[in-house]
Amino acid sequence: MIEIDKMFAPICRAVDSCYEGVFPGLPMFPKFCFVRTMATLWRDKVYSKLNKPLLASFIELMKVVRETEISAYKKNLPKGLLKIYTNSRNSQLIARFIQTIADLSINELTIHYLGSTKADLDQPCKELHDTILEETK
Secondary structure: OHHHHHHOHHHHHHHHHHHHHHOOOOOOOOOOOHHHHHHHHHHHHHHHHHHHHHHHHHHHHHHHHHHHHHHHHHOOOOHHHHHHHHOOHHHHHHHHHHHHHHHHHOOOOHHHHOOOOOOOOOHHHHHHHHHHHHHOO
């Protein structure tokens, strides 16, 4: 991503310069950035079409992991063996999915509130949050 940003830096500066020429004196925050534009396009054009099946698959995966951990706990497995279950590929997929959803939901304004109860993340993270709450009632 950093390389893409560097590669398109001259175009970004040109867009910023045009903006300043068309709207002189107006604040321009944040500066134009291709990475942000690509993330926005991906979220709007791709994720918006796949969000329902993705969230449904995520919930099913969470159920599998939960059942695996509950059955391991009921069998009184030693903690070392329980770690194998919780560090499974499914658990890693859940962590990666959550991380990706968070990345899609963060922007220049919300990044400052990460870890805070005041964090107001964009649509993908809110959808995931609402889906988990609904499925765990």
